[in-house]
Amino acid sequence: MRNVAIVGTGHSKFGVRNDVSMQELAWEAVKQALEEANLEQKDIQYFVVGNVGMWSAEELPAVVVGEYCDLTPKGTMRVEAACATGSAAIRDAYQAIKAGEIDVALVVGVEQMSQSPNPQVIELIGRAGNYFWEFENFGLTFPGYYALYASAYMAKYGMKEEDLGSVAVKNHYYGARNPYAQFQKEITMEEYLKSKPVAQPLKLLDSSPITDGAAALILASEEVARKITDSPVWIVSQGVASGTANLSRRTDFTGIEASYVAAKEAYKRAKIDFSDAWRYFDVADVHDCFTIAEIMAYEDLGFAKRGEGHLMARNGETYIGGKIPVNVDGGLKAKGHPIGATGVSMAVSITRQLLYRAHKGTQADIRNGMGITHNVGGTGHYAYITIYSTRRPSS
């Protein structure tokens, strides 16, 4: 099959973006990606829009974004995989090129969550899972779901509040150095420990924010990529899995099964040994919608043994210079989490890391030329793992 490369990246400022419409926000990222790839809209053969959009009244976000970005009449669709929507969009374009249907595709993830004609954002996010069963019957909401995981992990492995806090402190440390981040400020452990409870044991500073933002990628087949850039970043493999819609049916609350299944698939395709996976990657972006999610990701991805993820955080092993730098763009926690854009934003961060184009103070050491993104939808209802490399995969 054909190799697929990332040849352009774009990223908007994340935060409360009431200054723009959804399509204007998307254009900020699309424009940057086109300029980076030195391409024009006519060069794009297909575009896919990642947007959850329950809170946007634009029910045809792909065509509205497409027209504003002057991509009409190119083929398009909107994809959704909850908070993993951005990665699902990448998958659609990646497969279209790998399948030989097209040679150049644009991926844009966009979400406008703070500005909405029907502003029930929190309730809508709360519905993630099986709405009619768990939300309506038991009132389980999104922070509540992750609080169950945090409580179970604490009970089983003796994790302390400070272990969760160390993730928040790290991600704010790097967010403070990312000009695109929603929260460009560091926090202290004291501030963390004093922050308001959201769903015990999770506090406000364990939680990712409500964010408006967009991110874009331009993907190309190997033949075309060679003409566009001399620094392609290849998509080596993807792994994708789903989890039970009902958390009441999950057997374990100390890891996300779908993440583990998707990671194993992606690693198998990339010939990566799970037991020391961390050795392969120079940098990783993982889905820290809550701090506990990042700690579980360390284990689900094979960066730490079961029950030792919280120590990895406590010991600072995921800072730059540590065992494996994780979320050194600030992560969902500090960079922000515009759910349709997050997966694309992760890919932008990893691509720029591998090319030594990261923001000052956030550049990891690139030795093996490989990176990974881990993007979760809902509470492990969806999981997408993508592996990137500066070295051409053998196709």
Add this chain to the structure above:
Amino acid sequence: MRNVAIVGTGHSKFGVRNDVSMQELAWEAVKQALEEANLEQKDIQYFVVGNVGMWSAEELPAVVVGEYCDLTPKGTMRVEAACATGSAAIRDAYQAIKAGEIDVALVVGVEQMSQSPNPQVIELIGRAGNYFWEFENFGLTFPGYYALYASAYMAKYGMKEEDLGSVAVKNHYYGARNPYAQFQKEITMEEYLKSKPVAQPLKLLDSSPITDGAAALILASEEVARKITDSPVWIVSQGVASGTANLSRRTDFTGIEASYVAAKEAYKRAKIDFSDAWRYFDVADVHDCFTIAEIMAYEDLGFAKRGEGHLMARNGETYIGGKIPVNVDGGLKAKGHPIGATGVSMAVSITRQLLYRAHKGTQADIRNGMGITHNVGGTGHYAYITIYSTRRPSS
């Protein structure tokens, strides 16, 4: 690239289905497809769910459907292309197999429109297009959009009400013979002419209904398809295009530009000559959300010359035995239009036609072994064309 075949089809009863939940409705189609392919859930490597679902409170339809159908933890996503959502779902699975990511995929399109916690279905459909501009500012709704096309076509080509009516009469004639159809009754031209106006010149009997329904396909790579069935139906090619989000920016209202662009792409890939495209196909399903849409489709697909589509309807050339049988499953008009399922339903109908498995009284004569589906999202905001054949494409 690898060839991709349809190896199983499933279809639920369309209509007002308050007797089932969305996931139960999906299972009706999935179960039938699995049985037809003689496969079990464990054999499915990936599934994609086509669902627009603005009126469903299930915000993660793919995982809810996946769990109910026992497909967890297989990878999945939800795709949306307005009323072309079903075809977008087929495209996702088709590309995944063609790209070599997987060998067997399940496609399910499902929509439950009549039963809803927030039953503003009509308003939600009305929003199709650019909500903030045309819907909020001008109050343009979906029937109004197509009424503009019907008026323009009448003015330019002298189409009569009876020409529109002849499409409704034909589709109800075949719908009466399709046990899955929402309206299993014939109508007369007199009934048509007396039916209530919806948006002049369109009447109630020009309009497709609000429908609950599901349809499913199982796709497989050539190697695997050979083991599953001795009667594969191959996907020969797809064409996909988009149109301006704002109808106020369209230059012509007598055809759907996106349909024409997508058809040309699909024909080019399949080496089909546009000027006599109808000769290649034994049967077609086109997107008759309103009768005018079917007449424009005749022309956008090259079945009739510009301005002659309404004559094709009037002269009965699209009945079985005519020039090319179109919507002999009843079409959206009589079979119903559950928007996330419609594109998959079209593929099920064409597959069964090509295999001589159509319902009694609806089987077309199959000579060339080729069929086509035309699925439009919004008012030509999306267009998906898919070509099917019983003869293996040269890959």
